[in-house]
Amino acid sequence: MNITPTTIPDVLIIEPKVFGDERGFFFESYNRKSLQAATGLDVDFVQHNHSRSAGGVLRGLHYQIQHPQGKLVRVILGEVFDVAVDIRRSSPTFGQWFGAFLSAENKRQLWVPPGFAHGFCVTSEYAEFLYLTTDFWFPEHERCIAWNDPDLAIEWPLQGTPSLSAKDSQGRLFREADLFP
Template identity: 55%
Template sequence: METWQARDFADAGIDAEFVQENFSQSVKGTLRGLHYQIKQPQGRLVRVVQGTVFDVSVDLRKASPYFGQWVGEILSADNRHQLWVPPGFGHGFLVLSETAGFEYNCTDYYAPEFDRSIRWDDPEIGIDWPLTQGEQPLLSGKDMEAPYLKDAEIYP
């Protein structure tokens, strides 16, 4: 199965040259994000190779007319959907299946000194995560301590 082709991306107006591929595995209820790099911004092509996630991308470019707006998509090994997260956007996901294997190709290298996060439940962004009432996701320490959008370092 072909999962990516430069010509298709170019035809869609996307100039992406991938330099790094990452894999993560998480259990049901794990929520990662919203993550981005303030310098060396990464474009990411994300897909699920095992299980199901709700995947989110948020525009963090202050000058954009879509600043703070989000899109979400169910990605699964069965539906084979992928999501393009452009540079300048934050990214996060919630694992819906018992486990999920997640791959993402990046247009720039990981740079921990530029790694930033925004709270997953920021009311200004208002992501409609598919959580049942009262359900709390499993969060990393980094994600629990992430600032709200109004206090975060963002793109111009």
């Protein structure tokens, strides 16, 4: 696998080695030993999530204030613009965001560590999104930061206003959100 550091050192782009021919392709989307050897990460994934969204849907920016989740995310159909925001006050990259296009075609994955808010917008007709998490979902601890927060100024590749869930349309401003120490 190829590991590419990002502008936020704890967020990583992971590109698997793909074996393919005229019949199709094969790759390991996750191998604990290989990931640990390449990155030093030793994580236990406890939950595997799968979502499907139409084009123009934006999900996020989500996190859990207790039981924070690390996420290894990828797209198996379509394309998304995926974003991680550092919400750890003690971090030198606090308040910074990183975004990358993930698609079924490029097979890239993004490691979003615990202590980050996470979201994505669908840039294709639809997308299917998979993510492994290091902790379980606890709805009582889930929080949401507004996708269009002016302090974060995320450069979403959108045409117009995205389609949001009721929860995401009520996201809090970054300066008013519950954040990590």
